[in-house]
Amino acid sequence: MSSFNRISGNHKQGGALQQLSSLLGQTMRLENVADLKGGLPTIPINDLRGEEAAAYPREDCVLRRSLAALYRLIDMRGWTHSIYNHISARCTTNPNHFLINPFGLLYHEIQASSLVKIDANGNIVDQGSSVLGVNKAGWTLHSALHSARKDINCIIHVHLADVIAVSCLRAGLMPVSPEAIELVSNHGVRYHEYRGILVDEAERSSIVKDLGSKAKVLFLRNHGVAVTASSIPEAWYLVKRVIAACQTQDSAVQLTDGQVDQSEEIGSNVIDQNKNGHTSVNGKAGSDNGDISWTPAELEFEAEMRVLDSAGFRTGHVYRQPNLLRRTHPGSSWPGDTYGDQITGADLLTTDFSTNEFSGVEDLAAAEAAGAEQVSRLVSSIKQFS
Structure with missing residues (x-):
């Protein structure tokens, strides 16, 4: 067993009240979101119909629906920050075009038609159904990563309290949970020294350099995380694990006063399971006859x-x-x-x-x-x- 050095002597301050607050904050998040929206009508994700749908290639319609659905999933988990933060996706019909949320809509208000299409230079190609523009800071981060890595087709940027707490630690994300071990070992985790709102074009090269050529998770110090993926489903898969890993680490640090143990043997076993343990016996999952292969x-x-x-x-x-x-x-x-x-x-x-x-x-x-x-x-x- 190897022991991590003490992270901070102050984590224990607050004691039971702090731990109770953390527990309630995690378990009641969805209930709070439901309470806030209880009196609001359900907004359909797919609002592309008739002439509106015909105006887009089929591939664009599919992408818009999937991306709008991803926004709704993030919203339902309570992982939003008002109108801020962004999720972007590369268009399949033109790899130099991207879909992103209009700046001013809450995540639960975003529909397939309201997404804004923008090019690599920041020019709006398709305004969507809203009259809103695109947040410059959000575009600087997303465009830098999309332009540098053609394998990146979807980016999720969030800054939840649990994630920010981990980004503040010099040790960063520690392998203290199966999710963290999978991320560090299989997907790559890197760090960027955040220098304020990302409106400076000079930040682009620094962000790209820190992400590297293969990593999929980039923690922005004292700010949050950017999750990069080859597809929308993979982006959802990764962001769930990032948040779960950060929540587990924060709880472990509080409960152990920073003295967190991790078995290297368990870590290697988890890595093997994550690489090989997600398929059925015949190596496939899905249909009754096993002819559909899934990730x-x-x-x-x-x-x-x-x-x-x-x-x-x-x-x-x-x-x-x-x-x-x-x-x-x-x-x-x-x-x-x-x-x-x-x-x-x-x-x-x-x-x-x-x-x-x-x-x-x-x-x-x-x-x-x-x-x-x-x-x-x-x-x-x-x-x-x-």
């Missing part, structure tokens, strides 16, 4: 899309496994003798009747047929009540 990030992201769609957020996500949405849930089925005659809450959410779009169905004719069939089943079920 852990893709599995997690699709699961989160099911959560959003089941809650009525209408993601517009094209599911690789749409059958998972139509399983019967207790208390959610409509009258019927067999499963084939039942309609679940998830059934109703998989079809967007206003856009003739059926999640998981590529062909428009098939989508229209599927939508018409579900409408017919819905009408028949309702008639049974009369």
